[in-house]
Amino acid sequence: MGKLLIVGTVAFDAIETPFGKTDKILGGAATFIGLAASQFNVRSAIVSVVGEDFPQEYLDLLSSKNIDISALQIIKGGKTFFWSGKYGNDLNTRDTLATELNVLADFVPIVPDNFKDADVVMLGNLHPNTQMSVINQMRERPKLIVLDTMNFWMDNALEELREVIGQVDIITINDEEARQLSNEYSLVNAAEKIQQMGPKFVVIKKGEHGALLFHGSQVFFAPALPLREVFDPTGAGDTFAGGLTGYLAESRNISFNNLKNAVIQGSNLASFCVEKFGTERMKDLEKKEINNRLLQFRELTQFDIELQ
């Protein structure tokens, strides 16, 4: 069984979509990554921080998914990171209504001893220095380091970001971020330039339009499953990353062919995540549902043309 170390936020989210509105609910990149990865046969741990206001119920949920939370720091008297956002009618745009860093402002990640030899490290979206600190704490170079990031760090900490990008095997970013980071409009060219920055694999997430995997001259495309209803896109990207890394930690095979499977697994899990608010769909998701939907992915994409 592979070991997966996850660093990222554990948070409160308050979300408004055209279909409804939530109070503070469980959110955060590490939460979504962990829940998705828990669908695979892996030992995982979350390195993160919350405040004293973080409910025991949420901690219990993570533990019940076999996620080691001994390195999830609980700051006495502190308040948990809070994000609030409102989605537009097409769910493709969102406005951030509030970002309260709280305990995240002074977060110093501490990798637990028993995960310093993790096979896979998933660096969720955080300050690049925090991501780098996790890499530096590992006892040896993990088999695979995956990095997620966003345009905010390109705008505000590009040098530090470039440094950590130089240390990872896979980067996952969305199409606009790929264009910003590479200064190339074509995603083919963008992926090529980003590979030159370090990562051997570049995954470009296009939301409802699926995800592209690039490696040298090889390209693979995982569609998003066309859904009757998308309820709340929050956490879809992190769920994708959790499916990707969970599957790779389980299968311990980073060939391009297996990476194909990994992005399909990520896309598959993300298709569940968006069906309900926050983590609601993910917390009770069963393997049978996942496998059924993988069959749908097969139907959706597989064809058999005879070449003449």
Next chain:
Amino acid sequence: MGKLLIVGTVAFDAIETPFGKTDKILGGAATFIGLAASQFNVRSAIVSVVGEDFPQEYLDLLSSKNIDISALQIIKGGKTFFWSGKYGNDLNTRDTLATELNVLADFVPIVPDNFKDADVVMLGNLHPNTQMSVINQMRERPKLIVLDTMNFWMDNALEELREVIGQVDIITINDEEARQLSNEYSLVNAAEKIQQMGPKFVVIKKGEHGALLFHGSQVFFAPALPLREVFDPTGAGDTFAGGLTGYLAESRNISFNNLKNAVIQGSNLASFCVEKFGTERMKDLEKKEINNRLLQFRELTQFDIELQ
């Protein structure tokens, strides 16, 4: 060998993209459809109209591709339909600079006797009444009728459009048009509603994001090939339709599995079309190039996950 009847514009286009600018060059829906379909083992004919200003060279090009142009009316003293457009930097938006209907304004399509028994009829984007007139001239109900249309007719001739939609087997429209026609945001719901209007198959084109094929509860997705450079998107949708119908006329099999192949063929041919201005890439395209790129489509989409 199947017979394919194509109705649509044959035109002059003047195009401006971020990469260059053309004078009047060969364009029109029927032109792109015919060139794409000519890659398959079919007998095809174009029903359309041009003016006396239409160069013999262009007529010769169509004839050289084994396209029957005896029903391409040449109006003495008339001027050929002219369209001029300018694409934005991302090639996803375009402004129409000029539309001169000219001989198209009084176009009455006449289906030639030897194509009144065509197996497949491809109704390119035109006034719905013109499309309906072609259906009505057929000796018997063709095995397959495919309709392309656009938002202009939804805005200006919805009743007539709904009537012809009720007569066809496959409709191809883009995502925004599907939403407008169905009044549904979700493409799954949109495709369901459009199927209730008549067509058994709904193909939703998403440009650089690929195309979706819907039939009952079945869905298939054909990605667009990620390209290093897209030079000119003009004609890509018509080329897609030409690949789709050309392949179906050749294979004479309208099972869902073969429809999958057909949309891949369409997407494959469209990926060539956008590489140069207008018809330039399509007119010398060779079967070998097409087959090589079909292998790329296979690499791009095929995976093999073992379910546990």
